[in-house]
């Protein structure tokens with residue numbers, strides 16, 4: 001569960017735990033989030049993302065659900081967008097979920113299956129005006145999600 005310290009993330013963690021799930025959380029800081037396991041780190045670190053699913057699986061004794069909830073909303077018109085805005089949005093909103101899905105699916109497939117929830121945005125499906133960096137990164141995440149929903153590998 002990424003973005004666990006944020007507003008939506010805290011609510012998802014609470015609902016999952018209320019439903020009986022044992023939850024491993026990640027965010028820049030994870031103190032006080034009340035989950036069964038916590039891994040603090042930066043999702044722009046590819047190696048950190050690649051290792052997270054196996055670390056969670058080892059700690060919890062398995063991995064059934066991945067929630068890619070972390071995200072950043074970079075606002076502003078295209079003429080105001082910086083190279084760093086683009087790099088950071090693509091790293092957090094696109095590359096991190098890609099890496100986490102790739103690593104988690106390898107584990108889930110070996111165990112018979114699982115579920116992945118990616119938090120995109122309504123603007124990832126129906127772009128509004130301005131905020132192009134945010135809109136296109138969330139569109140990429142929506143597209144990844146739709147693609148993986150058609151995953152064809154046989155378990």
Ligand SMILES: NC(=O)c1ccc[n+]([C@@H]2O[C@H](COP(=O)([O-])OP(=O)(O)OC[C@H]3O[C@@H](n4cnc5c(N)ncnc54)[C@H](O)[C@@H]3O)[C@@H](O)[C@H]2O)c1
Nearest residue numbers: 003005006007008009027028042043044069070071119121
């Ligand atoms: N709140 C809204 O109105 C809204 C609208 C559309 C989409 N969303 C999406 O919902 C999700 C959750 O949003 P929220 O409102 O709870 O936001 P939030 O800012 O409260 O939480 C996002 C969390 O992601 C974490 N995060 C961001 N970059 C990170 C990084 N590099 N490494 C590790 N953690 C990082 C932050 O620390 C934060 O705890 C996001 O993906 C967001 O884009 C929110």
